[in-house]
Amino acid sequence: MNNGKDEFIRFSGIVKNFGGVHALKGVSFSVNKGEIHGLIGENGAGKSTLIKVCTGIFRPDAGEIFLEGKSVEFLFPSEAEDRGLRVVHQDLTKSLCMNMSVADNIFLGPHPSTYLRIFLNNKYMHQRAKEILGILGIELDPKKTLGEYPQAMHQLVLISRAIYRKAKFIILDEPTSSLSQNEVETLFSVMRKLKDEGTTFMFVSHRLSEVLEICDTITVLKDGEYIDTFENKNLTIDFLSKTMTGKKELTKIVKKEKYFEKEEIVLEVKGLSNHKLGLKNISLKLHRGEILGLAGLMGSGRTEILASLFGIYPPESGEIFIEGKRVKISKPKFAIDQGVGFINEDRSLALFYNLNISDNITAVVIDDLAKGGWINKIKYSRLSNRFKDEFSIIAPSLKAPMTSLSGGNQQKVVISRWLASGPKILLCDEPTRGVDVGVKFDIRKKILNLAENGVSVIYVSSDFDELLHIADRILLIIEGEIIKDFNKSEIEKMSSFDLNNEVNFYYAHKRSDK
Amino acid sequence: MPFEENDKVQNGKSTQHLNVIFINIFKKRETGVLLAILIIGLFFSITTPMFLELSNLVSILRQASIIGIMTLSVTFLMISGEFDLSIGSTFANAPVIAVELMIKGGYPMGVAFLIGFLVGPVFGFINGMMVTKTKVPSFIATLGTMMIYRGTALVISGGWPKSPYVTNILTLVLGEGKLFNYIPVPALWFVGITIIMWAILEKTIFGFKIFATGGNLEAAKLSGIKTDNVKITNFVLTGLFSAFAGLVTLCYIGQVAPTMGAGYELEAIASTVIGGTALSGGIGSILGAFLGSFILAEIRNGLVMKMVDPYIHRGVIGAVIIAAAIINIQVVRKK
Numbered sequence: 086m087n088n089g090k091d092e093f094i095r096f097s098g099i100v101k102n103f104g105g106v107h108a109l110k111g112v113s114f115s116v117n118k119g120e121i122h123g124l125i126g127e128n129g130a131g132k133s134t135l136i137k138v139c140t141g142i143f144r145p146d147a148g149e150i151f152l153e154g155k156s157v158e159f160l161f162p163s164e165a166e167d168r169g170l171r172v173v174h175q176d177l178t179k180s181l182c183m184n185m186s187v188a189d190n191i192f193l194g195p196h197p198s199t200y201l202r203i204f205l206n207n208k209y210m211h212q213r214a215k216e217i218l219g220i221l222g223i224e225l226d227p228k229k230t231l232g233e234y235p236q237a238m239h240q241l242v243l244i245s246r247a248i249y250r251k252a253k254f255i256i257l258d259e260p261t262s263s264l265s266q267n268e269v270e271t272l273f274s275v276m277r278k279l280k281d282e283g284t285t286f287m288f289v290s291h292r293l294s295e296v297l298e299i300c301d302t303i304t305v306l307k308d309g310e311y312i313d314t315f316e317n318k319n320l321t322i323d324f325l326s327k328t329m330t331g332k333k334e335l336t337k338i339v340k341k342e343k344y345f346e347k348e349e350i351v352l353e354v355k356g357l358s359n360h361k362l363g364l365k366n367i368s369l370k371l372h373r374g375e376i377l378g379l380a381g382l383m384g385s386g387r388t389e390i391l392a393s394l395f396g397i398y399p400p401e402s403g404e405i406f407i408e409g410k411r412v413k414i415s416k417p418k419f420a421i422d423q424g425v426g427f428i429n430e431d432r433s434l435a436l437f438y439n440l441n442i443s444d445n446i447t448a449v450v451i452d453d454l455a456k457g458g459w460i461n462k463i464k465y466s467r468l469s470n471r472f473k474d475e476f477s478i479i480a481p482s483l484k485a486p487m488t489s490l491s492g493g494n495q496q497k498v499v500i501s502r503w504l505a506s507g508p509k510i511l512l513c514d515e516p517t518r519g520v521d522v523g524v525k526f527d528i529r530k531k532i533l534n535l536a537e538n539g540v541s542v543i544y545v546s547s548d549f550d551e552l553l554h555i556a557d558r559i560l561l562i563i564e565g566e567i568i569k570d571f572n573k574s575e576i577e578k579m580s581s582f583d584l585n586n587e588v589n590f591y592y593a594h595k596r597s598d599k
Numbered sequence: 600m601p602f603e604e605n606d607k608v609q610n611g612k613s614t615q616h617l618n619v620i621f622i623n624i625f626k627k628r629e630t631g632v633l634l635a636i637l638i639i640g641l642f643f644s645i646t647t648p649m650f651l652e653l654s655n656l657v658s659i660l661r662q663a664s665i666i667g668i669m670t671l672s673v674t675f676l677m678i679s680g681e682f683d684l685s686i687g688s689t690f691a692n693a694p695v696i697a698v699e700l701m702i703k704g705g706y707p708m709g710v711a712f713l714i715g716f717l718v719g720p721v722f723g724f725i726n727g728m729m730v731t732k733t734k735v736p737s738f739i740a741t742l743g744t745m746m747i748y749r750g751t752a753l754v755i756s757g758g759w760p761k762s763p764y765v766t767n768i769l770t771l772v773l774g775e776g777k778l779f780n781y782i783p784v785p786a787l788w789f790v791g792i793t794i795i796m797w798a799i800l801e802k803t804i805f806g807f808k809i810f811a812t813g814g815n816l817e818a819a820k821l822s823g824i825k826t827d828n829v830k831i832t833n834f835v836l837t838g839l840f841s842a843f844a845g846l847v848t849l850c851y852i853g854q855v856a857p858t859m860g861a862g863y864e865l866e867a868i869a870s871t872v873i874g875g876t877a878l879s880g881g882i883g884s885i886l887g888a889f890l891g892s893f894i895l896a897e898i899r900n901g902l903v904m905k906m907v908d909p910y911i912h913r914g915v916i917g918a919v920i921i922a923a924a925i926i927n928i929q930v931v932r933k934k
Contacts, residue, residue, distance in 0.1 A: 163823065180821060182814035184881035193811060194822040196804075203803050 092154070093118040093254060093285045094139070094170075099148035101134050108134040110309040111148065116254075116302075121276060121286040123300035123317075125293065127330055127521040128491040130306040132289050136256055139287075140172050141165035169253035173243045173260060175519075181239055183232035187225050188214035191246045217245045221275045237268040237383075244275060248284075255279075256287040261295055262519045265383035265547065266585070273299050291521050293322045294550070305329055330523050344573055345557055348372040350409070351541045352510055354394070357403030362389040363565035367403070371510065376532070376542040378556030380549060380584055386565035387545045388430055391512040394543075395427040396420040407510070421449065426508035428500055430515040430545070435499045436487050443469035443483045445498050449506045472501035477527065493524030500528060504535070511535065514545045529555055549581030559584075563591055628875035632890040635873075636897060643901035650904055657783060659893070659900045661851070664789035665844050667892035670867040671796045672840040674888040676833040677871060678800075679826075680813040680880030681730060681737040683834060686841040686867060688748035689722045690860035693842035694849035695752045698763045708769060716842050722748055723838020727831030745864065752857040760856035774850025785847050789889075792840075797885040809833070813880035866895055869916065873923040895919065 095115035101108045109131045116122045126132050137143045139150070141159030149156050152168060159165045174180060181190050188210045192198065198206040198213070214227035223241045225234065231242065240260055247255050257276075261269050276286055276299065290296050296303060297320060305312040305328050312328060352371040358364055363386050371377050379387040393400050396414040405412055407423050414420045420427070426449075429435045437445055446469045447454060454464045469483050476497045480490055487495060500516060513532065517525040533555065536542055546552050552559055553576055561569040561584070568591055571579070643650045669686050676683055697715030700706040706714075726744055730737045766775060776784040800806040811819040812826045819826050841860075849855050872878065873894055874887025895916060902912050 162821075178815070179817045180815075182811050182818055182881070184814035185810055189807065189811075193818065193824075195808070195824050197807055199804055203805075205802055205804060205807055 091118050095151040097149045097151065099138055099145045101138060101143060101145050107309050112306065112311040114304050114311055114314050116285060116287060118285055119280055119283050120301045121280055121288055121299055123296040123303035124287055124289045125296055125303060125325060125329055126306035127523050128493045131309040132306055136172060136258060136289065139256065140170055169251060171247040171250065171252040172256040172258060173240060173247065175259035175262065177239045177243065180243055181231060185231060186228055187231055187242055188227035190231050190242050191217065191249050193246065217248055221245060221278060237264050240272065241275065252284065254285045256289065258289045259291065259519065261290060261292055269295065293325050297322065326522050345372040345375040348374060353406040355404045357393060357400050359393060359398060359401045362386065362398060364389055364393065365566045367567060369560060371541050371543060373541055374536050374539050375557045376536050376544055376555055378552040378559040379543060379545045379562055380552050380559050381562040382588065383547060385562045387562050388514050391427060391514050391543065391545060395425060395512060421506065424509035425512065426503035426506055427512045428503055428514060428516050430518065432495055432499050436495060438487045441484050441486055442480055442498060445487060446472055446501045446505060448502055468505055472505065476501055476531065493520035496520050496524065500531065508540060511540055511542045513542060515547065517551065549584040553579055553581060561587055563588065629884065629886045629890055632874055632887060632894065636890060636893050639894065639897055643904065647904045650901060655900065657781060659896050660786045661783040663893045663896035664785040665848055666863055666866050666870065667789045667889065668792055668844045669841050669863060670870045670888050670892050671792060671885060672836040673867040674871045674876055674883050674885060675800065675809055676837050677876050678813045678880060678883040679809045679829055679833050680816060681830055682741060683726060683737065683837045684741040684864045685722065685726060685745040685748050686837055687860035687863040688745050688752065689719055689838050689841040690845040690863055691752040691857055692718050692722065692748055693845040694855040695756045695857055697846065698761050698855045699755050701763050702761065708765065712769065712846055716846060719838040719842025720835045723835040724831065727834030731827040731830050756857040758857060760854055762854035764853045770850040774847040785851065788847065793885060793889045800885050810881060869920040869923065870895055872920065872927060875927065877927060878924065
């Protein structure tokens, strides 16, 4: 294992301003060769700006970058790449061609392997791709079209591309936000293998538990300033949170002592099945004011359950009762009319990027704000302002375009939209995904608040810790079936480790049954 | 092809069982198009026996070849994510200019043809520069040049059809000749060019860059591919092939009219879409475009034989285009 204390890259007094915004105010720290270096901070702390400076997209207004002791200046991103600095962006759709094969994507560029510089040497490309994938322990067929593989594989293809390009320093920007636990493990084992061979990593993430798992050292940025760098020894999530924001991540949320089993049943599902979606005989009861957590791995069918309840996918069999009355929900509109709201797991599928913030907030209730087709401007602004304040949405103005908001604030807009409709039942699919600690806190607080005021919530999350903290009851869902039901007293005694064990236990049994 | 089929891997070696090969060929889009050609042919030959006469088949072959040549270049362009609606106008300009030079200018035929031919890539280059540098969507830009270029053809020719005519080695090789007295020369050009284009698209770096540019423009750019150059080259190709097709037609028909080629752009798009090219870019095949070119020619020929009202022809072609596009989308969805 290479733990050489030679420094690979050093940032010295990096300053970057955009008009009046001071994105980086003199950041200085160094990353050693062969280390996995975590970079954490709230939205707006300067992480993406630093990444862009590092990869040559921005030039710093002041300060220097030293690579292996020598001062460097990048005029173009290609210069950074030539020096072995590569970044794997959060938004993978910008870097991959779904219509081409895995090997093509690894070799994507102006000079894939050729005969006589004109003819593609597919044989070599497939061979080399197989080699690289093999070294990284990734099971992908280089000849298959990339579009046929699920999203989690895409990241690994990008890392393979970086390896092919002999990257020495790979920056991973929020790599795990769409990965399941297993896929994260695969990513981490790939990273460790590469680390052994001398590759240096910068791991930028909001998921503090993962940062603690994989990183050797962790640097914290706050408001464009460098706060500190810590060696990963005896660090805790609370400590990191506090350093980043001044708030502790999960505490300060007062949990209710109430038990909900005696309350009125607001939603009842009996035998919901859908063969195409893989849902098998889902039955559940939701009480008024209760937060029902759905735990499970990605792909377990939880999103599909919510989508069926919201009318996106008509169920093949089964019944749904809202407040005791049998309902048929074949379209989202019918669900909304029954008082159901749905916070989508992918906000890019919910937001209207061509419209402004107010438009987005009022989207569901716009009919109520209009009379005879004319929008009542007063009601419209009052509603949007109310949520902007209540939820502390940070934006220059309500007329600002959605694209000007950070991820966390965009998520707040999506949630506001559903809160505006005053739902009886709120279906949340990963509502705190891809946002920083501060926003996670705000969102969870909001949802707890709603539940206290009588709204019933079904909460899907891949973060076991989050679920254990926020839910009154938890259903464990694996491969479209409800495997186990945990009540409040059980939840209070459990940790995420226990939930993980339940999953592993289930799979172990399945294998032995075969 | 980016859609490489899955080899069965056993013991680390790759083996393709015979049934797997058959199933894979059967599943391919191009097989479907071939079947469609045969079925449509069957339909027409049953209802009008004259359809199967050799001279008629030759006629279909020739018609398909002329637009087919243009369709091949349109396929490249559409895979890279752009459209060219001006090809019909460019098609007219090449022979119109050549004829004017011969009649008014007294130029020798070879020179006149060469100059007319070069107009194609020039018009294409203009299209390419406009689309890549001004960021105007190609649909709109080439809609404009379609009309501008049609205007140049009308102005240069004075609006009248012209007949310059001479038969010599050049015209025979280009358009008039018949191999073994049956196979029209345009068909030979079509097949030859198809093979070359297929090789370029599937086997060369340029083809790779076309798929990348059309599959994800941003990713292609970020990886260092000069996407503007890819697109400009494809526009130059559509211009070039359209001019060539125009000259071939002049050689075969013996006269030129400034209105010729009108509507060809939509037929070319339709043919390539039938062959499996996606309107959104990134997906397409030369073999598919080759086969697709025959469908429209076959249908039009069949309708004429059945003496269907010519005004209905357009409607039928339109319906075929829509059907093909719907099939394309269903296939993509299934993946």
